[in-house]
Amino acid sequence: MKIFDLAGKTAIVTGGNGGIGLAMARGLAEAGAQVVLMGRDGAKGAAAVGALEKDGLAAHFVEVDVTAEDRVAAAVEEAARIGGRIDILVNNAGIAIRKLPQDYTLEDWHKVLDTNLTSAFLMSQAVYPALCRAGGGKIINIASVLALLGAPFSVAYSASKGGLVQFTRALATAWAPDNIQVNAILPGWIETELTVQARAQVPGLNDNVLSRTPARRWGAPGDFAGPAVFLASSASDFVTGASLVVDGGFTVQG
Ligand code: NDP
Secondary structure, three states: OOOOOOOOOEEEEEOOOOHHHHHHHHHHHHOOOEEEEEEOOHHHHHHHHHHHHHOOOOEEEEEOOOOOHHHHHHHHHHHHHHHOOOOEEEEOOOOOOOOOHHHOOHHHHHHHHHHHHHHHHHHHHHHHHHHHHOOOEEEEEEOOHHHOOOOOOOHHHHHHHHHHHHHHHHHHHHHHHHOEEEEEEEEOOEOOHHHHHHHHHOOOHHHHHHHHOOOOOOEOHHHHHHHHHHHHOHHHOOOOOOEEEEOOOHHHOO
16 A cells, blocks of 8 residues: 555545635545545535535535534444445534633633534544444544644633643543544644634734744645645554644744
């Protein structure tokens, strides 16, 4: 088998119907995997599948809210039925609610924590039997550089992503005997729907990102295809519990 080859593998990508998730799904599919995208918005899902299929890639969409405990297991079963097996799970679905801490409601807090952190727990638990049946597998959790840094509008987001990094480490130790590698990717500032609102809301954000990023640009969703393929393939079999920062140098700028 060639390095990075994912032929014969099935990958689930939550939030795979847009942004970074869709770009990672494309990368995994180009490496040979069959991809099952998950998300709430069926129209976006159909468009994403259409875009991948147009390029000859094998893709499917399963509509699910990944915070809904009673729906997640059925969605994973459907993915396993479609793919015949599950080898790779990318926990990518995420939201941000940008408010100062004093304005945050408990509902806001739960929404962000449920979407960004609890969903990764639910999805990982749901795929575990299928990964074991496949003889092992890969889980990739999409965290954020805000797991490492503080920002005034990001109390719940930073807490959820910091939690996701620690969840990654703990899960990696628990499931290493099952030949399951669990790693996190920490994106910096990436141009997607998620950051459109931040750019409008936070004065000077664009200049700040550009001046603090040694690469002198925002990230693009396509920047995540390579890291995802690496962490999904046998090329990373001895990498587990790791955090891969993909931020154009944002966090290392002095
Ligand atoms: P987008 O808003 O473009 O994509 C988010 C995706 O998550 C959507 O496809 C959305 O699908 C899905 N999603 C949200 N809530 C749910 C839910 N409850 N159930 C199922 N799917 C859900 O954002 P990005 O592509 O930028 O974000 C992808 C990941 O990357 C997120 O985890 C984000 O926190 C992280 N990230 C992004 C950064 C950036 O700068 N853009 C920086 C750091 C991290 P639907 O619309 O169908 O619900």
